[in-house]
Amino acid sequence: MPRDHGCALHDKGARGLPTSKVDLYAAIRRDSRAGLSSRALERKYGVGFAPVQNALPSAWPEPRKKLPPRVTRLDLFKPLIDRMLRADLDAPRKQRHTVKRIFDRLVDEHGADEISTWRRRSSRRCSPASTPLRAPARALVHSVSRTSSRPGSPNRT
Incomplete structure (x- = not known):
């Protein structure tokens, strides 16, 4: 609507x-x-x-x-990423960098601790530690005593 x-x-x-x-x-x-x-x-x-x-x-x-292009934290590392990807053009297909491997290299070799990935942000937001615990649901429990009789069954006393 x-x-x-x-x-x-x-x-x-x-x-x-x-x-x-x-x-x-x-x-x-x-x-x-x-x-x-x-x-x-x-x-x-x-x-x-x-x-x-x-x-x-x-x-x-x-x-x-026209808005000016937004500055991101990744802008400082774009030349490094381009260099890694250009070097991968000569490498065999199975040895090329994945996104995770590029991220890990940026953090380990270049101190890129301030950048984060979408997956890391979303996992922080939706982690079980960040979600408040709910009270357990109260179920309606019908208690049936042994002395009650069912239709068609003998009375127990």
């Missing part, structure tokens, strides 16, 4: 609101020319002040800003 994020761009096509940013800008400009105020446009399309003000002078939305 589609979720309503409170924004004109998410899942509101069924209600007659624009589904793309270009359509939203065109609708805002059209309604602005028809005489709606900025506040009324904000309410009608479920957007804030800035999108309405950006839509009025230009029919095309601004392109998304």
Whole structure:
């Protein structure tokens, strides 16, 4: 089931609101020319002040800003990893480095203790030591006494 994020761009096509940013800008400009105020446009399309003000002078939305590449802890060791993999091109297939072996070499030979693998992070998060212990479930136990009788069986006393 589609979720309503409170924004004109998410899942509101069924209600007659624009589904793309270009359509939203065109609708805002059209309604602005028809005489709606900025506040009324904000309410009608479920957007804030800035999108309405950006839509009025230009029919095309601004392109998304490019984010700079993220710096990772592995960046320092990428030349070393490349060197290991280039050396593996000449080695027989069974003697090439695995990801685990490259990781172990980085830790042992180059002191790369600050990097971790996905498996190590997830095992820390899901380890039995980190999960709280639950109380044992209480089961309903029916106790049957020997003096009770079952249908078709003789009474015991």
